[in-house]
Amino acid sequence: MKKLINEIERIEFKTGENFSYDLEKEFDLISSDLNQEEQTFLKEDFDQFLLKGKFLVLNTFAGGILFLKEPEQIEKIKIASLHEHKKIKASVVFVSGSRRPENIKSKPEAGKTESIDWDLRLIFPNFHRYTNTIKHALLIVIGKIVKRICEYGRTNFAYLKIENDFNIELILDDQIKSKLRVKIENSREVAEPIGDKLQCPCCDYFTLEKRGEYDICHVCFWEDDGVDIDNIDIHSGPNHLTLRQGRQNFLKFGACDSSMVKNVLGESDKKKFKLEKRTIE
Ligand SMILES: [Zn+2]
Numbered sequence: 001m002k003k004l005i006n007e008i009e010r011i012e013f014k015t016g017e018n019f020s021y022d023l024e025k026e027f028d029l030i031s032s033d034l035n036q037e038e039q040t041f042l043k044e045d046f047d048q049f050l051l052k053g054k055f056l057v058l059n060t061f062a063g064g065i066l067f068l069k070e071p072e073q074i075e076k077i078k079i080a081s082l083h084e085h086k087k088i089k090a091s092v093v094f095v096s097g098s099r100r101p102e103n104i105k106s107k108p109e110a111g112k113t114e115s116i117d118w119d120l121r122l123i124f125p126n127f128h129r130y131t132n133t134i135k136h137a138l139l140i141v142i143g144k145i146v147k148r149i150c151e152y153g154r155t156n157f158a159y160l161k162i163e164n165d166f167n168i169e170l171i172l173d174d175q176i177k178s179k180l181r182v183k184i185e186n187s188r189e190v191a192e193p194i195g196d197k198l199q200c201p202c203c204d205y206f207t208l209e210k211r212g213e214y215d216i217c218h219v220c221f222w223e224d225d226g227v228d229i230d231n232i233d234i235h236s237g238p239n240h241l242t243l244r245q246g247r248q249n250f251l252k253f254g255a256c257d258s259s260m261v262k263n264v265l266g267e268s269d270k271k272k273f274k275l276e277k278r279t280i281e
Helices: 002-010 024-031 036-061 132-156 184-190 243-253 258-263
Strands: 068-072 074-082 087-094 113-119 160-162 166-172 175-182 206-208
Touching: 002 024, 002 132, 002 175, 024 036, 024 132, 036 087, 036 113, 036 132, 074 132, 087 132, 132 160, 132 166, 132 175, 132 184, 243 258
Parallel strands: 068 160, 074 166
Antiparallel strands: 074 087, 087 113, 166 175
C-alpha cells in the first residue's frame, strides 16, 4: 500500500493545451490495489473526473479562488477531505499582508484564505467507499493536477501570477498525508511557446488574447483599449498617456510607463511570445 502512494507521488502529471488529462497510468496504478467491485467504482470515478471533475478543479484555481492579476505570494494550498468524505475543501492561504488591492477589488469577501467546497459527487463519486490508502492516492491525483494548473498557469494564464514556490497539503481526517511542492521557477523554464495571440499595439509582441477588451499586456503592461498605431497620438484613458508615449517608454524602460517596469515579464519569459517590430515615424 505504501508502494502505491510512493509510485503515484512520483508520476509527473501531463496535460495538453486544453488541460485534457491523460490519467491512464494513475488509473492502472490505483486499480491494481483494488478488488473487482472497487475497480468498477474507480472506473466510474475516473470517467466522471474527465467529464466534469477536471473542469471544477481547473475553474476553482484558474481565476476562481486563485485570482492573481497582479503578482502575489501564496503560503499554501490545502485540499482536505471532509464531511464523511463526501466533500473536499479546497483553500488557498495567502501570505499575510501580501494581498494586492487589484486582485481583491471585485471580491469584497476576499481575505487571507479563500476556499470552496467541492461536492465529491462531481469529482470522484465513490470516494467515500474506498480505504484510506485509496483516498490518499486520489487526493494525490487532485493535488498533482492543482500543482500542474499553478505551474503551467503561472506563465500561460493572465490571472495566475503566482510569485513563489509553495506546498499543496493533502489532508485526510485532519491529518496532512502528503505535501506536493509547486515550483514556479521551474515552470518558467519548461513552459511551451505561446501561439495564436494578437499583437500588442505598444510593444509589438503577440501577447493579447483579444483586442479592445482592456487586457493587460504582460510584456509592456499596456492596457489594451483598442487603439492601434494608426491612432498613435490619441490620449489613452486607462494608460494615462498616448500610444506614441507608451511605445517610446517601452523602448527606453522596457515597459509602457517607467512605473510599470516592476510588473513586466523578464527577458526569458518575453522570448516565448512572437515579436514583429513595427517602426513609427
Ligand atoms: Zn505590450
